[in-house]
Each structure stands twice: as C-alpha cells, then as structure tokens.
Amino acid sequence: MAGEIDIVESRGNGIRYTARCVSSSLFVILTDTRSGSNYVQGALNWGPSPELNGVSKSYSWWTDKRRSFGNDFHTYVLEWTDKFL
Numbered sequence: 001m002a003g004e005i006d007i008v009e010s011r012g013n014g015i016r017y018t019a020r021c022v023s024s025s026l027f028v029i030l031t032d033t034r035s036g037s038n039y040v041q042g043a044l045n046w047g048p049s050p051e052l053n054g055v056s057k058s059y060s061w062w063t064d065k066r067r068s069f070g071n072d073f074h075t076y077v078l079e080w081t082d083k084f085l
Contacts, residue, residue: 003046005085008076010040015068037068042076044085 011017017036043059078085 001046001048003044005078006041006043006045007078008040008042008074010069011037012070013037037070038065039063040069 013036015036015038039061040063041059041061043055045053045055046058047054
C-alpha cells in the first residue's frame with residue numbers, strides 16, 4: 001500500500017479561466033471546469049497500485065467565487081492522529 005497526501009493544490013490561472021483540465025494528482029480522471037486561481041483542492045491518493053487509486057473517495061475542493069486565493073496568504077492544516085487524518 002502506498003500513497004500521497006496533497007494538502008493543497010492550486011492553479012495560477014486567472015479567476016475567469018474556464019478551460020477544462022484533468023488534475024495530475026487524480027489518477028482516476030476527474031475532469032472539471034473549476035480551474036482558475038479562485039479554486040484549490042486537496043486529495044489523498046492511496047491504494048495497492050496506481051490503477052486502483054482510491055482518490056475518488058478522498059478528495060475535496062474549495063472555491064471563492066469573488067476572489068483569487070492568490071490575493072492573500074493562507075494557512076492549510078492537516079490534522080493527523082493514530083486514528084484519522
């Protein structure tokens with residue numbers, strides 16, 4: 001079993017950027033139009049092999065409809081104990 005934790009991923013495109021993209025961290029292809037700098041995502045990539053990646057069960061995205069995440073500094077946190085992430 002192997003994996004990767006992407007606490008935050010973001011794009012530097014303008015807030016109105018709408019081209020369709022496929023996130024490189026999501027081996028299970030999730031095509032989306034939320035691609036501008038007002039969109040960030042986090043993901044937990046896990047499974048016995050890349051072909052069986054469980055990321056489709058453990059990712060999320062956040063958006064700010066009016067502003068870019070690049071306008072301010074942000075702190076992102078991952079809470080990690082022996083019972084959960």
